[in-house]
Amino acid sequence: MVKVNIIFHSVHAHIYRMAEAVAAGAREVEGAEVGIYQVPETLPEDVLEKMGAIETKKLFAHIPVVTRDMYEEVLAGADALIFGTPTRYGMMTAQMRAVLDGLGKLWSEDAFVGKVGSVFTSSGTQHGGQESTILSFHVTLLHLGMVIVGLPYAEKRQTIMNEITGGSPYGASTIAGGDGSRQPSENELEMARYQGRHVTQIAKKIAGK
Numbered sequence: 001m002v003k004v005n006i007i008f009h010s011v012h013a014h015i016y017r018m019a020e021a022v023a024a025g026a027r028e029v030e031g032a033e034v035g036i037y038q039v040p041e042t043l044p045e046d047v048l049e050k051m052g053a054i055e056t057k058k059l060f061a062h063i064p065v066v067t068r069d070m071y072e073e074v075l076a077g078a079d080a081l082i083f084g085t086p087t088r089y090g091m092m093t094a095q096m097r098a099v100l101d102g103l104g105k106l107w108s109e110d111a112f113v114g115k116v117g118s119v120f121t122s123s124g125t126q127h128g129g130q131e132s133t134i135l136s137f138h139v140t141l142l143h144l145g146m147v148i149v150g151l152p153y154a155e156k157r158q159t160i161m162n163e164i165t166g167g168s169p170y171g172a173s174t175i176a177g178g179d180g181s182r183q184p185s186e187n188e189l190e191m192a193r194y195q196g197r198h199v200t201q202i203a204k205k206i207a208g209k
């Protein structure tokens with residue numbers, strides 16, 4: 001059994017939809033045990049309301065929130081962690097950062113060394129920093145000692161030119177549009193499934209399971 005957990009933050013549900021696709025891909029691998037968790041939201045209710053996020057947050061309210069008492073089991077206990085974060089000023093969200101910054105004790109115990117780490121993202125605009133979000137996230141994964149896996153060019157969907165699409169060798173991604181109205185395309189969701197499957201296959205090999 002190879003254990004893969006997907007940890008995401010989302011406000012308007014784009015990353016949530018991508019996370020479900022990543023999970024579906026991971027589940028295709030025989031012997032995979034796949035979990036999906038969201039990080040705690042730190043924005044107050046009135047701010048979420050102003051952002052028009054009350055309804056979109058409800059779409060994934062059923063997904064368990066990973067709290068500090070769960071870090072050992074959910075994060076350190078997995079063979080692979082696949083993180084999903086919206087882009088904020090070209091980087092991960094503060095909500096995701098807060099979880100990573102809470103891993104100090106487990107980091108000092110080498111709890112993540114040799115585990116597989118991977119990242120996917122979304123942004124409002126096509127060139128709004130998807131690559132910098134994923135690559136800067138990778139720095140933290142390297143500090144934790146993780147083996148980084150991206151989205152290889154073997155996944156040809158990232159090379160298409162006939163439609164607007166996310167996806168890069170660094171990881172799957174989607175473009176939400178300035179007003180958040182664009183939903184992940186089938187091409188982007190397929191890349192997310194590929195990433196989930198690919199990470200799981202590699203984690204299975206590394207774990208010898």
Ligand SMILES: Cc1cc2nc3c(=O)[nH]c(=O)nc-3n(C[C@H](O)[C@H](O)[C@H](O)COP(=O)(O)O)c2cc1C
Nearest residue numbers: 010011012013014015086089090122123124125128
């Ligand atoms: C404070 C803030 C900063 C943002 N920074 C960027 C950015 O640097 N580039 C960009 O393209 N979109 C940016 N966005 C748009 C978000 O990336 C977009 O809303 C998000 O990817 C949608 O994902 P979600 O539906 O899962 O929340 C920003 C949004 C907020 C609220």
